[in-house]
Amino acid sequence: xxxxxxxxxxxxxxxxxxxxxxxxxxxxxxxxxxxxxxxxxxxxxxxxxxxxxxxxxxxxxxxxxxxxxxxxxxxxxxxxxxxxxxxxxxxxxxxxxxxxxxxxxxxxxxxxxxxxxxxxxxxxxxxxxxxxxxxxxxxxxxxxxxxxxxxxxxxxxxxxxxxxxxxxxxxxxxxxxxxxxxxxxxxxxxxxxxxxxxxxxxxxxxxxxxxxxxxxxxxxxxxxxxxxxxxxxxxxxxxxxxxxxxxxxxxxxxxxxxxxxxxxxxxxxxxxxxxxxxxxxxxxxxxxxxxxxxxxxxxxxxxxxxxxxxxxxxxxxxxxxxxxxxxxxxxxxxxxxxxxxxxxxxxxxxxxxxxxxxxxxxxxxxxxxxxxxxxxxxxxxxxxxxxxxxxxxxxxxxxxxxxxxxxxxxxxxxxxxxxxxxxxxxxxxxxxxxxxxxxxxxxxxxxxxxxxxxxxxxxxxxxxxxxxxxxxxxxxxxxxxxxxxxxxxxxxxxxxxxxxxxxxxxxxxxxxxxxxxxxxxxxxxxxxxxxxxxxxxxxxxxxxxxxxxx
Amino acid sequence: xxxxxxxxxxxxxxxxxxxxxxxxxxxxxxxxxxxxxxxxxxxxxxxxxxxxxxxxxxxxxxxxxxxxxxxxxxxxxxxxxxxxxxxxxxxxxxxxxxxxxxxxxxxxxxxxxxxxxxxxxxxxxxxxxxxxxxxxxxxxxxxxxxxxxxxxxxx
Numbered sequence: 001x002x003x004x005x006x007x008x009x010x011x012x013x014x015x016x017x018x019x020x021x022x023x024x025x026x027x028x029x030x031x032x033x034x035x036x037x038x039x040x041x042x043x044x045x046x047x048x049x050x051x052x053x054x055x056x057x058x059x060x061x062x063x064x065x066x067x068x069x070x071x072x073x074x075x076x077x078x079x080x081x082x083x084x085x086x087x088x089x090x091x092x093x094x095x096x097x098x099x100x101x102x103x104x105x106x107x108x109x110x111x112x113x114x115x116x117x118x119x120x121x122x123x124x125x126x127x128x129x130x131x132x133x134x135x136x137x138x139x140x141x142x143x144x145x146x147x148x149x150x151x152x153x154x155x156x157x158x159x160x161x162x163x164x165x166x167x168x169x170x171x172x173x174x175x176x177x178x179x180x181x182x183x184x185x186x187x188x189x190x191x192x193x194x195x196x197x198x199x200x201x202x203x204x205x206x207x208x209x210x211x212x213x214x215x216x217x218x219x220x221x222x223x224x225x226x227x228x229x230x231x232x233x234x235x236x237x238x239x240x241x242x243x244x245x246x247x248x249x250x251x252x253x254x255x256x257x258x259x260x261x262x263x264x265x266x267x268x269x270x271x272x273x274x275x276x277x278x279x280x281x282x283x284x285x286x287x288x289x290x291x292x293x294x295x296x297x298x299x300x301x302x303x304x305x306x307x308x309x310x311x312x313x314x315x316x317x318x319x320x321x322x323x324x325x326x327x328x329x330x331x332x333x334x335x336x337x338x339x340x341x342x343x344x345x346x347x348x349x350x351x352x353x354x355x356x357x358x359x360x361x362x363x364x365x366x367x368x369x370x371x372x373x374x375x376x377x378x379x380x381x382x383x384x385x386x387x388x389x390x391x392x393x394x395x396x397x398x399x400x401x402x403x404x405x406x407x408x409x410x411x412x413x414x415x416x417x418x419x420x421x422x423x424x425x426x427x428x429x430x431x432x433x434x435x436x437x438x439x440x441x442x443x444x445x446x447x448x449x450x451x452x453x454x455x456x457x458x459x460x461x462x463x464x465x466x467x468x469x470x471x472x473x474x475x476x477x478x479x480x481x482x483x484x485x486x487x488x489x490x491x492x493x494x495x496x497x498x499x500x501x502x503x504x505x506x507x508x509x510x511x512x513x514x515x516x517x518x519x520x521x522x523x524x525x526x527x528x529x530x531x532x533x534x535x536x537x538x539x540x541x542x543x544x545x546x547x548x549x550x
Numbered sequence: 551x552x553x554x555x556x557x558x559x560x561x562x563x564x565x566x567x568x569x570x571x572x573x574x575x576x577x578x579x580x581x582x583x584x585x586x587x588x589x590x591x592x593x594x595x596x597x598x599x600x601x602x603x604x605x606x607x608x609x610x611x612x613x614x615x616x617x618x619x620x621x622x623x624x625x626x627x628x629x630x631x632x633x634x635x636x637x638x639x640x641x642x643x644x645x646x647x648x649x650x651x652x653x654x655x656x657x658x659x660x661x662x663x664x665x666x667x668x669x670x671x672x673x674x675x676x677x678x679x680x681x682x683x684x685x686x687x688x689x690x691x692x693x694x695x696x697x698x699x700x701x702x703x704x705x
Binding site: 046048114116120121122123204205206209245247248251268269270271272273274275276279280283284287290291294295298302348352353354355356357358360361362430432433434435436437438440441443445446506507508539540541542543544545547549550 | 551552553554556557560561564565568571572575576578579580584585586587588589590591592593594595596625626649650651653655657658660661662663664666667668669670671672683684686687688689690691692693694695696697699701
């Protein structure tokens with residue numbers, strides 16, 4: 001078991017994460033009922049307030065706090081106990097991030113920031129909403145630097161050695177996160193905050209959007225990579241085998257540093273101010289980032305097959321039956337991976353330049369991120385929660401909890417399948433995203449969207465309701481494992497941190513030379529962004545004043 | 551670094567597929583002009599109503615086979631009177647905004663344009679089927695976002 005102070009820091013992160021999860025999922029279930037006109041909100045509450053809260057609390061806050069809980073635990077486990085400075089800065093990071101979260105949430109609840117989590121200018125929220133978001137980022141940087149410090153101490157003590165795979169992957173994710181945040185920090189600090197507090201009159205809208213998406217795409221990799229860390233380092237242990245290939249795992253991760261950042265324009269394919277050449281260049285780079293995911297898929301199935309065959313599975317697919325399906329820690333993550341197959345394929349469609357016109361800002365996109373971050377990432381986090389909390393609290397994970405865990409992941413899968421399929425189909429037909437209930441004055445086209453077997457108002461609401469029930473079961477498991485279940489007394493009752501062995505004997509040293517990867521990443525970013533961003537600044541139209549349209 | 555033989559096959563297959571996808575997209579875009587909406591023209595967002603072509607929004611015939619449609623998007627509607635255009639002719643849509651970001655999206659077509667204040671978004675489209683098409687905003691723009699719509703008639 002890891003040292004008590006780290007356990008406490010990690011548990012606090014999980015506490016915040018699941019508080020955000022509780023409120024965020026409640027906002028989600030309200031939305032599906034407003035959208036089908038079954039629920040009328042009171043006058044003081046607006047659909048778009050709920051939508052903003054849902055996005056911020058689940059996509060930004062739940063993920064971020066969970067990720068740091070996982071990192072802190074795993075870094076302490078794989079590199080040893082934190083020193084006093086690392087502990088102190090981990091706490092400071094937590095409190096700064098939490099302060100920012102509370103500030104932003106209060107602004108949303110007060111109706112001062114119904115600008116959604118993308119906060120596109122010139123919608124102008126209260127300045128403290130942007131300050132809150134900036135504090136969230138700064139807090140994560142403090143926590144990140146604490147972990148980097150811990151890693152540097154380890155490297156100094158173990159000169160010439162490769163770091164353990166978990167630590168390597170954590171640092172990769174942090175490097176990616178820091179580089180990605182530069183964009184959002186630049187726009188919030190130099191554009192939004194001065195403008196929102198009235199120190200400047202206008203804002204360069206297209207520049208703010210481009211800086212946001214410079215951050216917005218690698219943000220999704222900041223969610224995905226911790227899930228990949230679990231797939232690479234936790235899953236093989238649950239299967240009783242080693243990591244398939246240490247060097248390929250590391251190579252896949254550094255490729256994410258290179259290719260997940262210079263690709264933000266694929267969120268802006270249908271907008272003016274960026275020429276087709278630069279849009280297409282970033283489309284090409286977007287396709288490059290698919291390669292490490294293909295490598296990951298191969299490693300996963302190789303791991304499954306090796307494990308299944310070791311346990312006596314024969315024939316072409318006999319190994320599949322030998323996988324530990326009765327272990328909720330494994331099955332949850334397996335389902336998460338399965339959802340990522342259509343999720344990733346959908347992503348290729350979205351990024352395909354002119355094909356994007358068919359789906360941009362339709363419900364298809366909403367369906368897409370619910371089967372990427374909403375299931376592959378979120379359900380991996382759920383699968384980790386089942387052992388991470390009891391591991392940290394020293395409580396038992398009882399048989400009953402294991403059964404409940406199965407109910408939880410199965411309901412989540414069914415709910416998500418219904419809801420996201422409905423959203424994908426509705427989006428293809430043309431139904432827009434981010435809208436409250438609307439029939440567009442009963443326009444025949446709009447009526448047609450909701451007339452299908454899957455594409456109707458009911459499927460999405462049923463899916464959303466099942467998802468909410470699933471979320472409440474998870475909350476029950478979280479509370480039980482955190483506060484209620486009996487403490488483990490014998491070694492068999494102890495919950496372990498299942499960290500797989502990784503054979504580093506054939507891993508080349510240059511994979512851990514960060515300066516190589518950071519330099520190539522910087523070069524790619526400059527190639528993809530320098531000219532179009534300079535053009536946006538030099539040929540900027542008169543800026544926009546702020547508007548409060550809610 | 552060792553790549554398993556099957557992994558080499560898998561990755562080659564994957565990378566070749568990606569190259570094929572990109573080639574299809576790229577050739578279609580740059581040799582057949584199937585590019586998404588965009589454009590590099592700028593405009594003062596506070597002087598939209600005085601700036602051509604938005605001082606006279608609506609349909610203008612440019613020549614025998616080409617029509618221009620100028621539209622001003624604003625919370626929560628479109629300033630574009632009498633939207634009637636013929637089928638089978640090239641229609642050039644030019645859209646801008648006087649306030650926040652919107653979209654100009656025509657249902658059942660590939661016209662799906664982001665509208666950014668200070669910028670003019672352009673898209674060329676040829677309708678094949680006559681009919682009445684729903685136009686809506688699919689970028690969040692405020693309380694009335696889901697009410698923001700209009701209609702275009704193709705004859």
